[in-house]
Amino acid sequence: MGQQEEQAGTAPGVPGDGPARRRLGVMGGTFDPIHHGHLVAASEVAALFHLDQVVFVPTGQPWQKTHEVVSPAEDRYLMTVIATASNPQFSVSRIDIDRPGKTYTIDTLRDLRNLNEDTDLFFITGADALSQILGWRDATELFSLAHFIGVTRPGHDLTDDGLPEGKVSLVEVPALAISSTDCRGRVAKGDPVWYLVPDGVVRYIDKRQLYRGQ
């Protein structure tokens, strides 16, 4: 499938006929720290899919990152708030960090469905995460709760192989070869993360002395 296939005019459910439903993008992530790769992906998808809002949802306990040291949820939440504060289309939800136990997207989407009536959900995910999705909890039900939008990410193949037809769109976004792992590594070595993450996030990392000992 062509990565540019889902342009504005062909995006699923684009307003036209029938009563307007709110269109909410959902950008889930560990955001340790949030970086410009996340922000560009959300901004690009919001424009292409005519989304009213994108809600960033930091994970509580990312169960597939148990081999890594994950920063406290409150730090990751606050960095996400700082990074998104200037964009009126972006907001941040605490639903995953306030829910006890491991974080599963099935719970995220069920909660968001309950909190938002007359709303269609669009879950935004990078190519690396999309390729793992069949291993997520209750994978088949996920696709009945949201439309999934896979975005390009340098170093990863974007494919919807094996995923249900009509439930996933693939989108090319400006390529930013940034990862949270790389940002953490740079801070640990004393290298700059300016312009990889928003300025306020650089200052927050410094203020809280995050990633220093890693």
Ligand SMILES: Nc1ncnc2c1ncn2[C@@H]1O[C@H](COP(=O)(O)OP(=O)(O)OP(=O)(O)O)[C@@H](O)[C@H]1O
């Ligand atoms: N540079 C990027 N371009 C496009 N999508 C990205 C990029 N970085 C992360 N994503 C996507 O954002 C979501 C949240 O990612 P996450 O918070 O795990 O960041 P990460 O950079 O992959 O972190 P880590 O390096 O710690 O694994 C995932 O769907 C991921 O695929």
Ligand SMILES: O=C(O)c1ccc[n+]([C@@H]2O[C@H](COP(=O)([O-])O)[C@@H](O)[C@H]2O)c1
């Ligand atoms: O639901 C699952 O089983 C599941 C497994 C791994 C990742 N996810 C979600 O995928 C998103 C990106 O996760 P991560 O670990 O790459 O930051 C985030 O919203 C996670 O909650 C979800």
